[in-house]
Amino acid sequence: MTPSLLVPFYEHPAERPDAWGALLAAAPRLYGVVLNPANGPGTAPDPAFADIAARLRAARVRVLGYTDTDYGRRPHAEVAADLLRHRDWYGTDGAFLDQVPTAPEAVPHVHRLAVAARAAGAGTLVLNHGAQPHPSYAPLADLLVTFEGPWDTYRDLDLPAGDRYCHLVYAAPADARVTSRVQCSVPGAGAHPWGTLPHALEAAR
DSSP states (O other): OOOEEEEEOOSOTTTOHHHHHHHHHTGGGEEEEEEOSSSSSOSSOOHHHHHHHHHHHHTTOOEEEEEEOTTTTSOHHHHHHHHHHHHHHHOOSEEEEESOOOSGGGHHHHHHHHHHHHHTTOSEEEEEOSSOOOGGGGGGOSEEEEEEEEHHHHTTOOOOOOTTEEEEEESOOTTOOOOSSEEEEOSOOTTOGGGSOOHHHHHHO
16 A cells, blocks of 8 residues: 555745645645645635645645634534635635534534535545544545544554545654555644654655
């Protein structure tokens, strides 16, 4: 199995141009990159993010706009508005819905969000549950993130690792073995682990 990298890299392109360059250079290895200008699209377009999004698309990398669902508590209209801003401001061709609930009771709400994402042009939809969700979520998206957390927790788990599951692991050593085909393991820890690149890309810089 050759891993494919889904990279949530939450740093500004103007402040970390070398790191964004490493992502562009690794384009054939990427499942996609999560674009997150301001815990979502922000309140106004950011030209630096628009430029890097265009460069990623030119390199045939999926650009997934980050949108928080607050575990289903954010109103549908707010989430839909973020999806449209990502499309209109950054030309995203996919969506990364974060903090998605796992319980079956929330499936109808998430289904409406998935419909809104597709209507906003999301050719690829990723649901980040961060844990194993109820099976009813599987038909709603292209990829389910069924683990997001530190390596010390991940290494003791036995998680399903099918083609439609993704594991996001932080505070991970360079030799960490992540079992899902789509994955990302980074050295970063603490409150902002996704400000570091995957080990494989850091080593190549």
